[in-house]
Amino acid sequence: MPEGPEIRRAADRIAHVLVDEPIEEVLFAFPDLQRFTPVLSGQRVLEVETRGKALLTHFDNDYAIYSHNQLYGVWKIAKRGKMPATNRSLRLALHTSRHSALLYSASDISVWPRDELGMHTFLATLGPDLLSARLEWQDVSERLQSPRFAGRSLAALYLDQHFLAGSGNYLRSEILFCAGLHPKRRPKDLSRGERGLLARETLKLPKRSYETAGITLPPRLAATLKKKVKGFERRRFFVFGRDGRACYQCGDKIRRDSIGSRRIYWCPTCQPES
Structure with missing residues (x-):
């Protein structure tokens, strides 16, 4: 599943071709949404x-x-009239005179009056967005201390x-590694210093992933690996997807x-259980 950084980058691409442009044609694949076409x-x-992994397209x-x-x-994103070659099912299309923004394979789509978005079941319960410019590390630290x-x-x-909102499988593994914390540890058992470091890494890693199109490694290490390792997926992360391989920091496997039925990765030396 795409995580917050990937959804934000998709939103940027969509905004680039749609914002301030009149939408000449709207296509909904689901019959119950077709009443919103006019x-x-x-x-x-x-x-x-x-908002996290959700995307909202606002109209005037x-x-x-x-x-x-x-x-x-x-x-x-495509030029108007030039649909991408794909076997995916088109669910939503927004066409301007020059471009098309096309959503494939998704099934969770709805249309809302903007002043009622707070009533949306998913949006109403979301925590702060990881990529929000208003979210500070102190806010994350406070949430970690919340009894909830x-x-x-x-x-x-x-x-x-x-x-x-916006965290997922790869960000979880990468954030905990960079904070030096074992996945089984609990916020209430962390020292003040550990909690502060975790809060800072919680904001730093998603921002880096957004800026680099999915790389959580620091720029120097990423550049070095690009020269040595073939395949983008093999040189994106510290630990995610790297089971059995050497840790970049200590050399342990x-x-x-x-x-909870979701895979997670960690280094036993850099992230001791206690």
Whole structure:
């Protein structure tokens, strides 16, 4: 599933071709949404916003399209009239005179009056967005100390969108590695220093991933590996997807486990259990 940085980058691409442009044609694949075609056709897009892994396309008539990529959804941008070659099912299309923003394979799409978005079941319960410019590390530290979250394992907490919106499998593993914390540890058992470091890494890693199109490694290490390692997926992360390989910091072998049916990776030396 795409995580916060990937959804934000998709929103940037969509905004580049849609914002301030009149939407000449709207296509919904789902019959229950087709009644909104005349409502949105001819309107201008004001903003393309992300809230965690959800994407909101805001129109100047005070409506918004909510979409969530879930596991398989993907946005594609194309020149108007030149549809991408794909076997995926088209679920939503927004056409301007020059471009098309196309959502494939997603099933979680709805249309809302903008002033009612707070009533959306998913949006109403989201925690702060990891990539929000207003979110400070002190805010994350406070949430870690909240009775609602402090007694849970970090592995569970960093997948919970009520805690922080936009985190997912790879960010969870990478954040905990960079903070030097074992996935089974709990916020209430952390020292003040550990909690502060975790809060800072919680904001730093998603921002780096957004800026680098999915790389969580620091620039110097990423540049070095690019010369030595073939394949983008093999040189993106500290630990995620690297089970059995040497840790870049200590040389120990990265381990993989399954917690709550989701895979997680860590270094037993850099992230001791206690």
